[in-house]
Amino acid sequence: MEMKDAKRVEIIIEAPMENRLTDVLDEAGVTGYTILPVMGGSGRSGRWSREGQVSIAGGMVAIICIIRPDRLEGLLEAAFSVVERHIGVVTVTDCSVLRAERF
Amino acid sequence: MEMKDAKRVEIIIEAPMENRLTDVLDEAGVTGYTILPVMGGSGRSGRWSREGQVSIAGGMVAIICIIRPDRLEGLLEAAFSVVERHIGVVTVTDCSVLRAERF
Amino acid sequence: MEMKDAKRVEIIIEAPMENRLTDVLDEAGVTGYTILPVMGGSGRSGRWSREGQVSIAGGMVAIICIIRPDRLEGLLEAAFSVVERHIGVVTVTDCSVLRAERF
Amino acid sequence: METIFSLAAENLLSPIILFFVLGLGAAFVRSDLSVPEAAAKTLSIYLLFAIGFKGGVSVSNHGVDSTLLLSVLAGLILSFAIPFVAFGLLRTMTRLGTIDAAAVAGHYGSISIVTFVAATSVLQSQGLDSEGYLVAVAAVMEAPAILSALWLVAKFSGSKNAAENAQGTKGLVREILLNGSIVLLVGSFVIGFLSGPKGLADIESFIVAPFKGVLCLFLLDMGLVAGRGLRSSAHHMRPGLILFGVLMPLIGAVAGFVAASLIGLSVGGTVLLMTLSASASYIAVPAAMRVALPEANPSIYLTMSLGITFPFNLTLGIPLYLSIAQAFGG
Amino acid sequence: METIFSLAAENLLSPIILFFVLGLGAAFVRSDLSVPEAAAKTLSIYLLFAIGFKGGVSVSNHGVDSTLLLSVLAGLILSFAIPFVAFGLLRTMTRLGTIDAAAVAGHYGSISIVTFVAATSVLQSQGLDSEGYLVAVAAVMEAPAILSALWLVAKFSGSKNAAENAQGTKGLVREILLNGSIVLLVGSFVIGFLSGPKGLADIESFIVAPFKGVLCLFLLDMGLVAGRGLRSSAHHMRPGLILFGVLMPLIGAVAGFVAASLIGLSVGGTVLLMTLSASASYIAVPAAMRVALPEANPSIYLTMSLGITFPFNLTLGIPLYLSIAQAFGG
Amino acid sequence: METIFSLAAENLLSPIILFFVLGLGAAFVRSDLSVPEAAAKTLSIYLLFAIGFKGGVSVSNHGVDSTLLLSVLAGLILSFAIPFVAFGLLRTMTRLGTIDAAAVAGHYGSISIVTFVAATSVLQSQGLDSEGYLVAVAAVMEAPAILSALWLVAKFSGSKNAAENAQGTKGLVREILLNGSIVLLVGSFVIGFLSGPKGLADIESFIVAPFKGVLCLFLLDMGLVAGRGLRSSAHHMRPGLILFGVLMPLIGAVAGFVAASLIGLSVGGTVLLMTLSASASYIAVPAAMRVALPEANPSIYLTMSLGITFPFNLTLGIPLYLSIAQAFGG
Numbered sequence A, B, C: 001m002e003m004k005d006a007k008r009v010e011i012i013i014e015a016p017m018e019n020r021l022t023d024v025l026d027e028a029g030v031t032g033y034t035i036l037p038v039m040g041g042s043g044r045s046g047r048w049s050r051e052g053q054v055s056i057a058g059g060m061v062a063i064i065c066i067i068r069p070d071r072l073e074g075l076l077e078a079a080f081s082v083v084e085r086h087i088g089v090v091t092v093t094d095c096s097v098l099r100a101e102r103f
Numbered sequence D, E, F: 001m002e003t004i005f006s007l008a009a010e011n012l013l014s015p016i017i018l019f020f021v022l023g024l025g026a027a028f029v030r031s032d033l034s035v036p037e038a039a040a041k042t043l044s045i046y047l048l049f050a051i052g053f054k055g056g057v058s059v060s061n062h063g064v065d066s067t068l069l070l071s072v073l074a075g076l077i078l079s080f081a082i083p084f085v086a087f088g089l090l091r092t093m094t095r096l097g098t099i100d101a102a103a104v105a106g107h108y109g110s111i112s113i114v115t116f117v118a119a120t121s122v123l124q125s126q127g128l129d130s131e132g133y134l135v136a137v138a139a140v141m142e143a144p145a146i147l148s149a150l151w152l153v154a155k156f157s158g159s160k161n162a163a164e165n166a167q168g169t170k171g172l173v174r175e176i177l178l179n180g181s182i183v184l185l186v187g188s189f190v191i192g193f194l195s196g197p198k199g200l201a202d203i204e205s206f207i208v209a210p211f212k213g214v215l216c217l218f219l220l221d222m223g224l225v226a227g228r229g230l231r232s233s234a235h236h237m238r239p240g241l242i243l244f245g246v247l248m249p250l251i252g253a254v255a256g257f258v259a260a261s262l263i264g265l266s267v268g269g270t271v272l273l274m275t276l277s278a279s280a281s282y283i284a285v286p287a288a289m290r291v292a293l294p295e296a297n298p299s300i301y302l303t304m305s306l307g308i309t310f311p312f313n314l315t316l317g318i319p320l321y322l323s324i325a326q327a328f329g330g
């Protein structure tokens, strides 16, 4: 199978910031991403869990973004402008993709 | 800890195709995979969200498959036969695994 | 954007072991992780799904842990002590992170 | 005519409709109001469970009417036939390609169970009875239209590939027939039939008393989903398509009316068969289309079904069908 | 004998059973019908909440009977003892290894609260009363069997490693006792006791009227889960195991009957204690076994408990226990 | 005084409070009891739906009182003003920094709808009526406090950055006003008003009869969440903060009492406005604070609101406010 190099960006961010992040990504021309739910976690601000929660305040989501390497910098800048003041984790991994023409 | 090289394949595919994909993987001898729920996303066909949805038509799932490098090609061919006509993303990442004898 | 190398550890483990694993991670000084829900999967012990389940016995969770490379060994040893007798998958991927000072 | 308007007005002020409108409105102003996916699915399970069971009990009360078999047959034929009409209309009225037109057509042959439920509740408030087995007819009408849609693609699509795949889709027919909502509806119907009024007494305060309230919540959710769909797919909604979304239910209703008259259904039953024919699927058919016709654009068929035809039937269609049935039928 | 059959027949046609069968059937034909996990958990919370509260109110109505303590004690002993019988039987009747046999045995010492609820509802339809505190006995019987299972492994397992771990499992006992379903059941029981009939009047239309309907939905889900389990684990279900899955509840029921007679429970109470002893856990014990005995194969114990013994008790067992209690007890 | 104590005692033994305590207790002993997130959200939707609708129907029954507008205005002013008092108090009583103090203050200006519901249910059990439109006042009081909090930060925060961001937060005001719970509460209120007693009759057995039972389940969940929060944030809960968490609702209640007296609300209405002023938000405001003041520590404001003030109002506050309103008001 023919595969092309790409970057897999994973952004774990607070749920109330989700729309702001995706809006910024859209503006930066990043229109492909997938959002995974998160059940809980732990960090410097302690442990948390979505169990029984009504407010979205305490939750996070994981946004996965497969992107061509040359567009990575733009994505990261856009993401950083939102994540900057907020808790959250941004990681980038090398990967290869099928049907690279789609990205 | 002793670790071995492996491949991490992540397939994001429409929920109605989930069973077809896993059947094809089973046939191709890929019996180890894990399915994560997906909440929403965006792509060329626009933005979507699982919120309040009753039909599985509009949803996607993420299938993660850790596999020995020499079995990657078979997996990708099997996956491609299902994903081909459908929307969806297939990425491959290098990784290392504990307890490699299991794969 | 300035990025630093890190490791992305992904542990897929049975839900009833989740607290034991996170306790051990806490003890080993690993306080940053994120837990994703898992819907189903397949392995040597067959196929399973969370659909309609009441007991947590049959489910799994995915724990993602971004960590500085030099702390990887400690994490893996801690994780292994819990996973050892249990089903579950541990993978490690190279990645780079924004805001590396946080890890 | 007076009755139509007063009926429509009364209908428009029922909590059911108002909650749907609330959902629509909340979606339009981009409120973050949302019903969890698990809750929406559970509400839908509840509705199928309750409506199926009550239908079964009603049949066990009134005995199996000689018209039952005819009605089921009529349902089958309507579901198979309507897509052809819809397809013809779409190809003349709109600029949709073969595949999109066939996919949309398939939705209109199939049915929307909530529209059916809403019609039942309008009948109830008018003190009209109906044949309990129409629930079974509803179940029967879910699937055949999908086959018609695939046949249309196989016949008219230039793309050999799409046609091939539409036919070759392994296991699809089985999957459609054993679709969760069909199984639950038919199963609850049979259970209601077997347990009869005694069984109903057991679970009445679960499936009868709170029914309308649950329906309100469900329609709130449908309003939210329909509103979000409309907002993000507004650009697809050309005038031709919108017109089709209003015209097609009327044609379906007329077909349903003719069938009901031939069979000799009661006024209530006539309204329900008209409503079934007029309604468009938004659960089973979209899922089947994603599998069998992935090239068809889901934004189009989902928005047509959930964003145009569903609200039309809910607000104006059902009162209109009732007026027609009362004026000409029964 | 006549009564047994007519009772069993009546029971088999109750909506509760029929919805379980619908679930089983849907799973066997591979329908995609499914209840969301969150809904299944919520239904289970509802049942524990309602049954606990009603039990507590009933105790507050009738006063604390002198037999309460004896019943709790009997429950403890039964839960501790039954696994030993089950283990012996499994080792002679089946080819299960020590660890799998101990794990399965642990399930049979513990209880299934839905089976208990189903028995309550059969009693109700027969107009039979029962001691409200049996809800507390049910809670008490959940956990001890787990310890027996671990002790059996420690004693009989060749694998020193498994034995070690079974004992060394840190915090397990605490975890078992503070298990969500025990806490909710006992908590609701205490709250019901404290708030009494006045409290019941407050929330009656939530926990009494719709109860049976909710139970139907829950059993639909259990049928689906049991059916999927049976389908995927059919190859494990050798005749010996199946026989055990039917025989063991009978033995448990007899033990429960003896205990109830010694204590002097009412007919209704006797049926419930028999049912508790006859039933096998499918929530708390499986989770504990995954932690403490990961080497045991979950397909075996889950399928035994949910796929064989649960349906047996639900359909034939409970009417049988009722007949026995009416013939010999009371 | 006697009445206060007997009222408080009666209140403390109501199932609603007891289930909250059960949740707290289960969390403290680290039981794994939990309510699925989807269920908690659905329960919350149900409560807003029911309370809004009933409020609307009540207004449609009694006509629009001349005091409606005054009450809405009072609500607005209270919500805007209370954060300033709270901020001043926090800066003197505790060692919280500007940003944390402003964030906490914002919570106390806004309201907790469950506290409101609990007060309604205490009124009911005392046979006291209240103005239906106070539901609308509740909705109106949700948001203004957030703006006060942001203004406080902009004014007093040394960190120019935080201040800038607090003001520059794009779209925040819109987001706050169209917050799901406000839209649902107001929407249901309007629908209840439009459909009146006829609409209520339609869905009464869904939103009236089971209401208290659902509230029990919801409070069980809130107890669990509050308990987990308290356990993990115990180290933040210095005496000053705890004192504030009990004092502030009293101050709020007094402010509410004064406003209610000026407007001339009934005793029941006075209690509700006191309760609204006394309660602190735990849904809408925390989410807004995460967006606008990410530097504020959520452990502090969530624990204050949900772990200290909510239980205080639920158990002692509401009976106290009722006694005051009965003694001095009405």
Ligand SMILES: Nc1ncnc2c1ncn2[C@@H]1O[C@H](COP(=O)(O)O)[C@@H](O)[C@H]1O
Pocket: A012, A040, A041, A042, A043, A044, A045, A046, A047, A048, A060, A087, A088, A089, C031, C032, C033, C034, C035, C064, C065, C066, C067, C103
């Ligand atoms: N090293 C990490 N690996 C994975 N997730 C993390 C990590 N650090 C933080 N997180 C996630 O981000 C959330 C907030 O982190 P913090 O700002 O450190 O409290 C945590 O609750 C986790 O869900």
Ligand SMILES: Nc1ncnc2c1ncn2[C@@H]1O[C@H](COP(=O)(O)O)[C@@H](O)[C@H]1O
Pocket: A031, A032, A033, A034, A035, A064, A065, A066, A067, A103, B012, B040, B041, B042, B043, B044, B045, B046, B047, B048, B060, B087, B088, B089
């Ligand atoms: N670049 C991407 N990265 C991550 N997920 C993607 C990407 N592109 C598409 N997806 C996912 O696949 C779905 C369908 O994509 P598309 O076919 O482009 O509409 C999207 O809604 C996303 O959930």
Ligand SMILES: Nc1ncnc2c1ncn2[C@@H]1O[C@H](COP(=O)(O)O)[C@@H](O)[C@H]1O
Pocket: B031, B032, B033, B034, B035, B064, B065, B066, B067, B103, C012, C040, C041, C042, C043, C044, C045, C046, C047, C048, C060, C087, C088, C089
């Ligand atoms: N190769 C794999 N890739 C991804 N997930 C796996 C793999 N093998 C096992 N799993 C997950 O781990 C669970 C238990 O695996 P097993 O112990 O092989 O039955 C499976 O049900 C999957 O969810």
Ligand code: NA
Pocket: D082, D107, D108, D109, D110, D111, D112, D252, D276, D277, D278, D279, D280
């Ligand atoms: Na139709």
Ligand code: NA
Pocket: E082, E107, E108, E109, E110, E111, E112, E252, E276, E277, E278, E279, E280
């Ligand atoms: Na037992």
Ligand code: NA
Pocket: F082, F107, F108, F109, F110, F111, F112, F252, F276, F277, F278, F279, F280
């Ligand atoms: Na307040």
